[in-house]
Amino acid sequence: MSHNFRKRPIKKHLSFYLLSLFLLPFTAGCLTACDMPDADQSNLPAMTQDTGLQAPTQLPSENHLRAFTTVQNLADENFTPTAAQDIPRNSLADLSVPTYVTKVEDTYFIVDCYHDQVIYHDNLNDPLTDWQILTSEIDKGHTLASDGTVYLVDDTEGNRVLVFEKKEGAFYHTQTLDEVGNRPHYIVYDALTDTFYVWSSMNGEMYLCRHDPGSPQMYLTEIRTIGTLKETYVRSFTIDGNDIYFVSGIPGTPAIIQADLSTFEVRKTYPVPDAIAGMVQLTFAGGDCYITVSTDISGSQDYATIIRAKNLKDLADGNYEDIYENFIGGGTPYYITAIDNSYYLTEHRIPGHAVWKFDITKDGVGNVEAVY
Numbered sequence: 001m002s003h004n005f006r007k008r009p010i011k012k013h014l015s016f017y018l019l020s021l022f023l024l025p026f027t028a029g030c031l032t033a034c035d036m037p038d039a040d041q042s043n044l045p046a047m048t049q050d051t052g053l054q055a056p057t058q059l060p061s062e063n064h065l066r067a068f069t070t071v072q073n074l075a076d077e078n079f080t081p082t083a084a085q086d087i088p089r090n091s092l093a094d095l096s097v098p099t100y101v102t103k104v105e106d107t108y109f110i111v112d113c114y115h116d117q118v119i120y121h122d123n124l125n126d127p128l129t130d131w132q133i134l135t136s137e138i139d140k141g142h143t144l145a146s147d148g149t150v151y152l153v154d155d156t157e158g159n160r161v162l163v164f165e166k167k168e169g170a171f172y173h174t175q176t177l178d179e180v181g182n183r184p185h186y187i188v189y190d191a192l193t194d195t196f197y198v199w200s201s202m203n204g205e206m207y208l209c210r211h212d213p214g215s216p217q218m219y220l221t222e223i224r225t226i227g228t229l230k231e232t233y234v235r236s237f238t239i240d241g242n243d244i245y246f247v248s249g250i251p252g253t254p255a256i257i258q259a260d261l262s263t264f265e266v267r268k269t270y271p272v273p274d275a276i277a278g279m280v281q282l283t284f285a286g287g288d289c290y291i292t293v294s295t296d297i298s299g300s301q302d303y304a305t306i307i308r309a310k311n312l313k314d315l316a317d318g319n320y321e322d323i324y325e326n327f328i329g330g331g332t333p334y335y336i337t338a339i340d341n342s343y344y345l346t347e348h349r350i351p352g353h354a355v356w357k358f359d360i361t362k363d364g365v366g367n368v369e370a371v372y
Contacts, residue, residue, distance in 0.1 A: 054192075056193070066219065067219050069177070070175055071173050074172060081168050081170060082172075087132050089131070097114040097348050098348075098354050098355060099111050099142045102145075103340065108122070111141055113140055113141060113142060117136040118133070137162060138155040139156065139157035145188055145189040150164070150211065151166070154184040154186070160180055180198060184207070185199055186236045195210055195221075197239070201235060201249075203229075204231075206225070206237075208222040209221065224264040228257065228266070229252070231252070233250055234252075235279070236281040238281070238284070243260065248277055250278050250297065256270040270313060275296050276307060279291055281334070281335050285338070288309065288360075289309045290307070290336065291306070293333070306327070307321060307323065323365055326358070328353050333346075342367075356369070
């Protein structure tokens with residue numbers, strides 16, 4: 001912050017000059033209080049930290065690898081909107097291996113993986129049969145991500161990404177990106193870099209996708225690789241400021257990898273015990289590290305759990321707390337998402353306990369309740 005005052009003749013503006021001298025110490029104090037370039041930002045949410053990362057200055061349409069294929073153009077004069085009564089409704093009263101819960105604006109989405117569909121609704125209280133179907137064109141999809149303009153869904157077994165747009169209250173499949181690695185498994189939209197990150201879970205590839213401002217047309221702009229994960233099944237990644245973290249999978253070296261988000265250069269590796277080698281997801285919350293675990297290094301789901309650690313460096317020594325007892329236990333916890341100051345967990349293998357809601361406070365996990 002700075003102020004540029006034009007020089008004025010002192011004789012004509014003596015009063016202004018004297019007032020400026022009087023106010024100078026006060027103004028300097030305000031500037032010191034307002035400008036904090038060296039302030040500690042470690043407690044700020046990742047989206048508000050000054051990370052040094054900037055959105056790409058080059059438009060995707062000017063420099064890209066591939067454009068997404070257009071399925072239908074909502075701006076076409078021949079486009080006919082779907083009537084509200086014709087939007088397909090979910091007929092299933094339960095969920096089969098749900099993987100992801102998220103909210104975009106006022107709409108909730110659940111990726112119902114083994115039912116091969118994504119459903120949506122305006123609340124989490126009504127029966128699942130009141131929900132509507134976003135898509136059933138996917139085979140074992142896992143996640144949905146949106147920037148408010150487009151909605152991306154991974155078609156895991158189809159090695160595709162489907163794009164949806166909303167118009168007059170209905171969603172339409174408008175674009176597709178084929179040949180997305182091997183089993184794309186996790187999509188995140190990062191606002192700081194204005195990029196959708198699409199993870200190919202079986203070969204260590206990340207597909208970076210963007211669209212121009214004011215246009216929904218999507219482009220594949222870059223493919224990055226984590227070489228050590230090429231032969232490993234990795235279920236997710238976590239973006240935190242300048243860093244991106246990858247949990248280990250099976251087979252592979254039990255560890256969490258911390259890389260530079262801009263280059264994917266590996267910065268640190270945090271070993272983990274064999275018992276938690278088959279990790280699902282890492283979540284930073286409340287100053288702690290929360291990790292959902294699907295299997296041990298042998299692939300046994302008997303080791304499925306949720307752990308909490310103060311620091312990733314503590315994991316190698318087994319210095320972490322098993323917190324799965326806060327839930328019913330006995331299932332397979334999967335992805336955690338943050339929605340409206342609470343957290344949501346998807347879980348497998350326990351009928352009637354597929355989606356959980358809970359809070360994370362300074363004292364840990366609380367207010368746990370089963371949603372579906």
